[in-house]
Amino acid sequence: MPWFVISAEHGLLHPDDLVAPYDRALADQTAEYRAAWGAWVVAKLEDALGPLANRNVEVHAGSAYVDSLQEPLRRLRCGLDVPLRHLRQGEQLAWYGDDQTPIQAASTDEAVPPLEHLVARLSNDAAAVTPEQLIHNRSSDFDMPGLYSWWVDTDGARDLSRGLGYDVPPGLIYAGQAGATRWPSGRKSRNSLRDRLVGMHIEGNVRFSTFRRTLWAVLEAPLRLAGKGEHALTEWMKAHLRVVAVPVRDADTLGRVEAAVLDELDPPFNLAGRPASDIREELSRLRTAASRRLADGT
Numbered sequence: 001m002p003w004f005v006i007s008a009e010h011g012l013l014h015p016d017d018l019v020a021p022y023d024r025a026l027a028d029q030t031a032e033y034r035a036a037w038g039a040w041v042v043a044k045l046e047d048a049l050g051p052l053a054n055r056n057v058e059v060h061a062g063s064a065y066v067d068s069l070q071e072p073l074r075r076l077r078c079g080l081d082v083p084l085r086h087l088r089q090g091e092q093l094a095w096y097g098d099d100q101t102p103i104q105a106a107s108t109d110e111a112v113p114p115l116e117h118l119v120a121r122l123s124n125d126a127a128a129v130t131p132e133q134l135i136h137n138r139s140s141d142f143d144m145p146g147l148y149s150w151w152v153d154t155d156g157a158r159d160l161s162r163g164l165g166y167d168v169p170p171g172l173i174y175a176g177q178a179g180a181t182r183w184p185s186g187r188k189s190r191n192s193l194r195d196r197l198v199g200m201h202i203e204g205n206v207r208f209s210t211f212r213r214t215l216w217a218v219l220e221a222p223l224r225l226a227g228k229g230e231h232a233l234t235e236w237m238k239a240h241l242r243v244v245a246v247p248v249r250d251a252d253t254l255g256r257v258e259a260a261v262l263d264e265l266d267p268p269f270n271l272a273g274r275p276a277s278d279i280r281e282e283l284s285r286l287r288t289a290a291s292r293r294l295a296d297g298t
Contacts, residue, residue, distance in 0.1 A: 145179025
């Protein structure tokens with residue numbers, strides 16, 4: 001299930017968007033600003049997800065944000081859930097903090113392999129398979145939650161370097177998880193490694209896949225993707241990428257496991273929660289520009 005960040009300054013942001021520091025609180029703005037902000041956020045949300053009618057949006061934010069979103073969502077016949085509406089801000093923060101079980105405690109359960117074991121498996125390029133091999137592999141391991149790492153070959157790294165203007169060496173470029181329980185709501189995800197890697201990354205589209213959108217942003221100019229479409233990106237991925245997939249049965253702790261794994265691997269194309277770098281700053285700029293062109297249909 002996709003999720004976004006709402007910002008009084010920037011409206012709707014993807015979780016891995018990088019923005020400069022700002023000092024603007026929605027509650028301090030005029031009624032006109034808040035109304036325009038709410039319409040803007042909902043318009044961007046519909047652009048990202050498609051029609052919102054008969055769908056439901058869950059918001060974790062203060063009353064100024066929730067109130068500003070209510071009317072534009074209602075006009076689109078979209079439901080609005082605010083799970084912590086009845087709690088004060090301090091109580092909300094305490095509630096979010098309830099699920100901070102240390103990752104070390106979970107690593108003793110065989111459902112979650114030790115961190116060093118996961119990092120070693122995700123770092124083993126010899127275990128990587130091509131997209132075509134993954135598509136045709138019917139192993140039940142891929143129908144579970146888990147972690148994955150994407151790898152690029154020498155020619156693909158050259159294409160990425162041309163698009164970014166920075167050297168991208170062959171090897172690990174991106175990692176993530178599929179199927180983690182969504183906290184703080186506790187909602188179980190229906191995603192599996194197969195859903196994420198095949199359904200979204202390989203055979204999906206740039207609107208619903210962060211990884212595809214990132215690759216599109218980098219390769220759009222050097223491969224002239226705008227005139228060729230999604231199929232050209234898919235064929236490039238099949239030609240130049242490989243992936244390692246590692247099942248992890250415990251979906252409840254998978255999000256925290258992913259964060260710890262990313263701290264160890266630090267792939268250059270992961271943006272959310274990663275240290276700033278020249279590549280990441282340029283990648284964020286390219287993604288923002290590409291997202292605008294895609295939204296405008298250009």
